[in-house]
Amino acid sequence: MSNAYDHIGIENRWRKHWEDTALFRAKNPGEPGFDPKAPKFYVLDMFPYPSGSGLHVGHAVGYIGTDVVARKKRMEGCNVLHPMGWDAFGLPAEQYAIATGKNPRETNAVNTSNYRRQLKLIGLSYDWSREVDTSDPRYYRWTQWIFKRLFERGLAYQAEVPVWWCEELKTVLANEEVINGRSERGNHPCVRRPLKQWMLRITAYAERLLEDLDSIDWPESIKAQQREWIGKSAGAEVTFRVQGVPANAAELVVFTTRPDTLWGATFMVVAPEHALLKHVPASHRAAVDAYVAQAASKSELERTDLAKEKTGVFTGLYAHNPAFDAGDARGRIPIWTADYVMAGYGTGAIMAVPGHDERDFEFARKFDLPVLEVVRPPEGEKGLADGVCFAGDGTAVNSGPIDGLATPQAKARAIELLAARGVGKARTTYKLRDWLFSRQRYWGEPFPLVHLADGRIVPVDDDALPVELPRMDDFKPSGDGSAPLARAKDWLATTWRGEPARRDTDTMPGWAGSCWYWLRFMDPTNVREPWSRDAEGYWGPVDLYVGGAAHAVMHLLYARFWHKVLYDVGLVHTKEPFQRLFNQGMLTAFAYQDATGRLVPNADVEDRDNRFYRKGAGDELTQFVTKMAKSLGNVVNPDDIVREHGADTLRIYELFMGPLADSKPWNTRDISGSRRFVERVWRAIVDPDTSDPVRPHLAVDQATPELSGDALLLEKELHRAIRRVDDSFASLNFNTAIAALMSFVNEASKRPTALTRSQAERLVLVLSPFAPHVAEELWSRFGHARSLAYEAWPSVDPRYLEDDTLEIPVQVLGKLRGKIVVGKTAPESEIVAAAKAAVPTWLEGKTIVKTIVVPAKLVNFVVR
């Protein structure tokens, strides 16, 4: 037995052992050996899209964190579900395949096996028997099956909607995939186009998606983002009568959050897409048409960029403000159209109250429209009297029946008045829109629907699922917006219950597969149903879900939506899928640029005394911290780190850098400290100069009941360390756990023969979630035949956390002036006397006005 710390040999051996023995395979209810009395713990990572470039060390941070949790939970006696799989469908996978000239099926297979290899390489204890791949027909059969449940409940529908079309990608994109008029992926320009699309009625769940946020343990920032995205706003709907148009178009309904300002509405604005514009009088037809055309041609980017300067035209139409009697001339107000009013929100039309809305105010000033004051600001705040718009709460004025009311009451009263006259009612709106769910792309789940000759669209029968994605050699987008699947002629023609039918040629978006994968992990090989009731009843919900904050809105909102639908269908027993969500911070890295601002790959940089120079040329470079990206030349590959330093060292380093939630920069230089720690543990137990499995004094249990001297000291240190390790799991700041273990090992190393076998074994157990390979190796060297993965987690005995004597700081006027050592049970008088004696020079010639004694903490003298 070689006794040098050989990370490659050790890690290979244990990686193989775990795999050969399927050590981390979790048993389901009903399986032989399943222990129904053990508590369950479901710890889940956001599964990755397996990209062609493989994992970098930044991706691993979260996976290592969840692995530590999973390993500790097993040792605490939980049945742990800790699975991994692949989010393999979607645009990036398809684009990668196109770029490499291969079929996504093949590139996906290569990429996933590389990912799997890398994840195993860093010692992650996944139950690989539960691996799923969203692009596998055995998986997407059930994605389609769930879609059918949505379809049956009226939550999936087709609509001709203006959608984002990306010319470069030849596909439609959802609102949230378009940022400032450009595609989120690839940054290509996008335009709006009306197209017939599949939509999911997520808006029907808006209220519940909002409400149930209160019941889950998620970061406040993510909840805030979801609330913002759902965008609930309470107000009223008010009907204005439009004059001089056909009766069926004469009602112009607006949504407002400020019904109390109705008396101050001096004009109206409709979105350029609004149906009322069909009825513009001939005198204004040309101007309006020109404006509408101009607005349509603008990308969203231009529309927002030009936000500074409002545009719009008068339609020639007038409406009557229902605040005033029919004959009252004050009620006659002009209707404009302007692109600052959005077609998709509220009713696409507003009543403009320039006195109390910034946007209306700006518009009124530009086009010289009247501005009325109907809300008096509270004392001390600026309002129209000072030439500025006042949008806050105040007191109603110039508003007839609601004059004198404070804004909240004025709102309520205004709604009552409108309702009584049948021209308005309370209404709540949401910013959330229905989810655009179809893509004219190849690499996604086909819709489980067929089109019949008479135009009906019907779902295919459950037993005909999956509708398999046909193999196509040319699956590139067509360019005219039609889907690639339209070219799969043999596939397209089918039958439905004997009738000729044509398949739907759209595919689902990349998000579909990730909307329920945590459920499939519970029962991944079930061929009769997506998961069994027993499995879901036991494992659900996910106890801890870890991933990047980037998915704050889309994935997490969509997943919650599907889960709630499944709850309504009776297929899951919880309203929410993820009880606790945790966002790991991004791992950043240094990058370098030269004097001209050009990036220099890290491989070409030389560090001389913390200044940085280009290798060869020698010019000085500027270092900065940024995300890890291939384009920045600063990607660190875990394969290299594992080969050179070991997986255990990599894990320790990534955890030791800082709290899991924080962003922090990778610095290869710092790894050595983690490696030194692992080696120090090794040497504390193994003597590298001998061939003994462990040091002689650790070979047998001395079984000393009474510890004393250094052994007692180490026992106390060990309990303190374990306590700190335990504490670190609350907020996943494992950096403090590692620091505690380092301190203990430092103390133990100073007293090479004092460490007892029991202490050494407990050290190994506590270390094992963080550095599992070396821990297993040491455990087996102690002579244990079985893996430590299911050994009991060492407990903390409070007796060892306290000392008989305490060192207490002594302050004078709040400043540290001395220290005293007193017995744990010393009376206050004794402590004060000792404290006085400890700081004589600071008390000399002074009067002690007050003495503050915080038990076991400090003494503070206030002197004069």
Place this chain on the structure above:
RNA sequence: GCGGACGUGGCGAAAUUGGCAGACGCGCGAGACUUAGGAUCUCGUGGAGCAAUCCGUGGGGGUUCGAGUCCCCCCGUCCGCACCA
């Protein structure tokens, strides 16, 4: 503009929740052992000062015997959202 997170040594970071600021590690300095060391071990390392001591948690105020921690104002960084009526 709105919402969220954050700001502590040369660097990554600690700090029982109001009680010894800088644990632990990197780097750096000195030394030991070595034919050698980019190995290992020991000691030192916030700043100023010969020292006693003083100053120090983005800046400025405040509460308190005592503030990194609580309150008010400001500055800066990062991440969302952004004409949502």
